[in-house]
Amino acid sequence: MAEASTSGVHEPFDLIKLSLSERVFVKLRGDRELTGVLHAYDGHMNLIMSDVEETIMIVDNLEEQAAAAPTVRVAKRRMEMLFVRGDGVILVRDNNLKIPKIESRIKLDR
Amino acid sequence: MLIFSVFKTLTDQRVTVELKNELSITGTLKSVDQFLNIRLDNISVHDEARHPHMMAVKNCFIRGSVVRYVQIPAGGVDTQLLEDATRREAATQTKR
Numbered sequence: 001m002a003e004a005s006t007s008g009v010h011e012p013f014d015l016i017k018l019s020l021s022e023r024v025f026v027k028l029r030g031d032r033e034l035t036g037v038l039h040a041y042d043g044h045m046n047l048i049m050s051d052v053e054e055t056i057m058i059v060d061n062l063e064e065q066a067a068a069a070p071t072v073r074v075a076k077r078r079m080e081m082l083f084v085r086g087d088g089v090i091l092v093r094d095n096n097l098k099i100p101k102i103e104s105r106i107k108l109d110r
Numbered sequence: 111m112l113i114f115s116v117f118k119t120l121t122d123q124r125v126t127v128e129l130k131n132e133l134s135i136t137g138t139l140k141s142v143d144q145f146l147n148i149r150l151d152n153i154s155v156h157d158e159a160r161h162p163h164m165m166a167v168k169n170c171f172i173r174g175s176v177v178r179y180v181q182i183p184a185g186g187v188d189t190q191l192l193e194d195a196t197r198r199e200a201a202t203q204t205k206r
Contacts, residue, residue, distance in 0.1 A: 017200050020193045030130075030178075040192040043203055046113045046146075048192060050184065080184035083113065085146070085177050088130070 016041055016092055023095040024049070028088045031057040035095050036082065045086035052079045112199045116187060117142040117180075126156075126181040127172060133161050135170070146174035 009015050019038050026034040026047065036052035056075040117139070126136045127148060134157065137150030151169045155161050164170070 013200060013203070017197065020196060021189070037189075039187070039189045040112060040116065040196040042112050042196075042199060048113070048116065048187070050189060079179075079181050081182045081187060083116075083180040083182060085174075085179070087175070088178055 019094050025093050025095040027090040029090060045089040047084040047089065049084065050081045052082045054079065112195055113146065114142065114144055117146065120182055120186050123183055123186050127177055128179040129176050130178045148172045148174065
């Protein structure tokens, strides 16, 4: 990432700092994911986000047929302003829709 | 210290604490400490049928480590102030 070294990103928290007041995607323990606008974070990865949508993955293993081919259901929830405790956070990435996904970037290089 | 300060400004507001065991409690935030332990007054549990343990409880103390989320009123915080404070806190962290 050429842009990262020139813009002074030296450690992971510098990268998160760039995402303040932007939409971020957060992966949490317990098969949960969040998207929301990041307003605050600290060294424990505690987060404060607004306009949050939580997605919970529920795997259906109950029925006998389902155990062979488990189905994944998704439960969503919206919250206006949320504090997230850092010990549940797995990763934080930007949810910037302006940046093209990796697959389309590779096609452009050709 | 940042998040601790934010919670101190939110005392006397109604918040909803979701615990790691899926229990959701709404109450008035009475106090918070450096470990983000929380004291709530006048609580009501969200799914009373599934979590009947707290039916007789009005006020409670929640250990910070068992919290997953705290839902706070949108108007309770100034997002601009939060972002500026976070940048300052991040700067002091890296200086060390």
